[in-house]
Amino acid sequence: MFQPYRFADIEVVEDAAALRLEVREFLDEWKYMWTPWERGLGWNRHDRKFSEALGAKGWIGMCWPKKYGGTERSMLERHVVIEELLAVGAPVGAHWVSDRQSGPLILKAGTETQRQKYLPEIIRGEACFCIGLSEPDAGSDLASVRTRADKVDGGWLINGRKIWTTNAHLSEYIIALLRTEGTAADRHKGLSQFVFSMNLPGITIRKIKDLTGLAHFNEVTFDDVFIDDDALIGTLGGGWAQVTAELAFERSGPDRYMTSFPLLEELVEHVNKTGSDRMIDRQIGAEFAKMAVLRQMSVSIAGMLQEGLLPNQEAAVVKDLGTDAEQRLPEVVRSILGQNSPLDKSTSLTEINAAITQTAPTFSLRGGTREIIRGIMAKGLGLR
Amino acid sequence: MSNTEISQLMVDGLARVLAGFADAQTMDKIEKGETGLGHEKSISELGFDVAMLSEEDGGAGIGWKNCAKIFELLGYYASPTDLGEQIISQWASSNAGIEINGTVPHVALGTVESITDGLVSGTILVPWASGQSFVLVEISKQDTQEICLIDTASATSIAPADTIGRVPSQKVILANCAPLQIGTLDGSFGLTHAMAFLRSSQISGAMARILEMTIEYCNTRTQFGRPIGKFQAVQQLVAQLAGEMAATNAAVKLAAMGMDKGRGPLEIAIAKQRASASVALVASIAHEAHGAIGVTEEHILHYFTRRLWQWREEAGNEHFWAEEIGRQVVLGGGENLWPNLIGLTEG
Numbered sequence: 001m002f003q004p005y006r007f008a009d010i011e012v013v014e015d016a017a018a019l020r021l022e023v024r025e026f027l028d029e030w031k032y033m034w035t036p037w038e039r040g041l042g043w044n045r046h047d048r049k050f051s052e053a054l055g056a057k058g059w060i061g062m063c064w065p066k067k068y069g070g071t072e073r074s075m076l077e078r079h080v081v082i083e084e085l086l087a088v089g090a091p092v093g094a095h096w097v098s099d100r101q102s103g104p105l106i107l108k109a110g111t112e113t114q115r116q117k118y119l120p121e122i123i124r125g126e127a128c129f130c131i132g133l134s135e136p137d138a139g140s141d142l143a144s145v146r147t148r149a150d151k152v153d154g155g156w157l158i159n160g161r162k163i164w165t166t167n168a169h170l171s172e173y174i175i176a177l178l179r180t181e182g183t184a185a186d187r188h189k190g191l192s193q194f195v196f197s198m199n200l201p202g203i204t205i206r207k208i209k210d211l212t213g214l215a216h217f218n219e220v221t222f223d224d225v226f227i228d229d230d231a232l233i234g235t236l237g238g239g240w241a242q243v244t245a246e247l248a249f250e251r252s253g254p255d256r257y258m259t260s261f262p263l264l265e266e267l268v269e270h271v272n273k274t275g276s277d278r279m280i281d282r283q284i285g286a287e288f289a290k291m292a293v294l295r296q297m298s299v300s301i302a303g304m305l306q307e308g309l310l311p312n313q314e315a316a317v318v319k320d321l322g323t324d325a326e327q328r329l330p331e332v333v334r335s336i337l338g339q340n341s342p343l344d345k346s347t348s349l350t351e352i353n354a355a356i357t358q359t360a361p362t363f364s365l366r367g368g369t370r371e372i373i374r375g376i377m378a379k380g381l382g383l384r
Numbered sequence: 385m386s387n388t389e390i391s392q393l394m395v396d397g398l399a400r401v402l403a404g405f406a407d408a409q410t411m412d413k414i415e416k417g418e419t420g421l422g423h424e425k426s427i428s429e430l431g432f433d434v435a436m437l438s439e440e441d442g443g444a445g446i447g448w449k450n451c452a453k454i455f456e457l458l459g460y461y462a463s464p465t466d467l468g469e470q471i472i473s474q475w476a477s478s479n480a481g482i483e484i485n486g487t488v489p490h491v492a493l494g495t496v497e498s499i500t501d502g503l504v505s506g507t508i509l510v511p512w513a514s515g516q517s518f519v520l521v522e523i524s525k526q527d528t529q530e531i532c533l534i535d536t537a538s539a540t541s542i543a544p545a546d547t548i549g550r551v552p553s554q555k556v557i558l559a560n561c562a563p564l565q566i567g568t569l570d571g572s573f574g575l576t577h578a579m580a581f582l583r584s585s586q587i588s589g590a591m592a593r594i595l596e597m598t599i600e601y602c603n604t605r606t607q608f609g610r611p612i613g614k615f616q617a618v619q620q621l622v623a624q625l626a627g628e629m630a631a632t633n634a635a636v637k638l639a640a641m642g643m644d645k646g647r648g649p650l651e652i653a654i655a656k657q658r659a660s661a662s663v664a665l666v667a668s669i670a671h672e673a674h675g676a677i678g679v680t681e682e683h684i685l686h687y688f689t690r691r692l693w694q695w696r697e698e699a700g701n702e703h704f705w706a707e708e709i710g711r712q713v714v715l716g717g718g719e720n721l722w723p724n725l726i727g728l729t730e731g
Contacts, residue, residue, distance in 0.1 A: 001395075001399070001456060001457055001460045001589060001592055001593075002460070002592045002593065002595065002596035003592060003633075004595070004626065005626075005630050005633070007630060007633065007634050007637070009449060009637055009640075009641060010637070010641070010729060012729055012730050016730050017730065020726070020730075087722045261722075264721065265718045265719075265721045265722065266718060267718075268713060268714060268716075268717060268718045268721050269717055269718025269719070270718075271714050272714055272715070272716075272717040272718065273717075276710070276711075276714045278707055280710065280714070281706070281707045281709075281710030281711045281714060282703055282706045282707045282710055283706070283710065284709075284710040284713055284714060285657065285705070285706035285707055285708065285709030285710030285711070285713060286657065286661065286702070286706040286709075286710075288654075288709055288710065288713045288721075288724075288725070289635075289653075289654040289657040289658050289661075289705075289706065289709055290631075290658065291725060292635075292638060292654050292725060292728055293631050293634050293635045293638060293654065293658050294631075295725060295728075295729075296634045296635070296637060296638045296728075296729070297630070297631070297634045299729065300634070314630075317626070317627050317630045317631075320623070320624075320627050321627050321630075321631055371616075371620065373623075374619065374620045374623035374624065375616065375619060375620070375623070377623035377626055377627070378613075378619035378620070378622055378623045379619075381595075381599055381622060381623070381626055382599055382603070383599060383602055383603065383613035383614070383618075383619050383622060384603060384611070384613060384614070
């Protein structure tokens, strides 16, 4: 039978219940402090103290080797922790990118010196990383990167601009994809990845306010920024392949379907208190079913990662279906509330819905647009 | 040999047989109720109807997870026989202590009421039935999963049912009919749930076939000087089809895992909801991509899309199950939502 995907039967972590309980007890100390608006802003929200507390529990970089401070737990155990965080809308932005992709990239492609330097800091919750991919002329078309790193004595000189860099203004480090050879016309040839401090001379960060009035992303300008030779991560000229692998980490997590989960929880609570009917049950039941199946696939992907597979295609499926479900949820809420659905702070449900309604457009942009993702899927299916 | 290895051998064996009856002409004959095509004999000779029975009872002792592979394969070949129903029938009869003498009973869709003690009434749809036959039916009751064996000779009326799936079926009306036997299914779910699982799996398999056909067509059909699969507009559609298929497949896995662990009702509800809900998009994209040729009688696509439209309604459509799921979820309130979701795999 034709089966293009490798979603397998999932395995349940042996002591998942105990681990969950521990995470929930930890979160009980925090979650009462977060407003519905804040929970609705999801995993971009930066709270260093929270990340440090999480680090102290051993829940950042938890699959990494002990010699860097990790606890060598499985990808499935990590999945337990991160889905518990997402379920309550925890402010994980100060370590999310580091834990999800920067750390794994350093572990995979970095030098021993780089691992020693960055991984322990990430694990303690002290190192926020940002991702230097998009540029003013390179969004979905990532291969047309033009920000350059030119070879000079003892290092590289960077000139150019990155944009939409989430949390750049709060980050200690960046991993940037830079052109070390040729021009934008050379596409994915001659691109390399570098890791360096955001505090270097010549780096200017300009905050860009989004439509909610908040500024979580930025424009980062590099003006003759000097970085040492040991800032190169992985292979010189091998940046494109590394980024592709990194994006698989970026796209494969439960953060691609759970952003709106706190909204569903508020909705169910509201209906539980105010009374339901068949049509309301029907709408909520359909969303619950969708989420249950997405979770099944997400856990399955964690299993594939654990086995060392690169689940690019499967991650694309979950991202496409997941972001669609996340984006639909505010409309479900409106449909159930009818005319009484103001997007203001009158109830916790309307407050969180206001946050998600306004941030929802980004769900299918970040990590690769819906159209790019579907293009990847089509290619994977053999459309040629 | 492990259960999984046994079931893989079964799946391979069944695939070889089904592949011989997979052309449009044969399917047309099957839908018209023609006999003597040899497919029923070839399939029954495999003896897979007892797949779920224990080895002492002559079965293979495979669980729901492995059974789903057989059901999906049937869907992948548009189910030219009622092997899926037979497996459910054998499982239910054995589980509820109903004795089978001779032919394996059909399984009814729909339930009957038992208002007068020992007598049942209701209207049921019986796929694959013709003439007089024996049928297993679920008796609608709270808190217990009763089934009964009916001889349709004692029905008030039997008429050929006109379904868009077009497999030979009967609509049977029972009024204060005395069942031959009554039994109770031991476990967490009843006959309708088992049938919902069968249909979910068949939908999943049929979608895999539809996706495969659609990709093949898009890579060969040329317009504007190139295969239509090269057009991004078409690629985006096919990707969506694939996503819905993948979700349906995962939903079946979720249900099977729950059933094998002694849970089931909620997991099955989710599977059938998700499977049925995917049908609209999958069928419309497949037809959109195939263009006019795909809606012709001679093209094979409609044997799969008509089955999908039929199966999504049977044993509860997506709206029925969504209400069922929603009722439970709302009752639990916000604070139980997440634990309920986790409980599906870790309960």
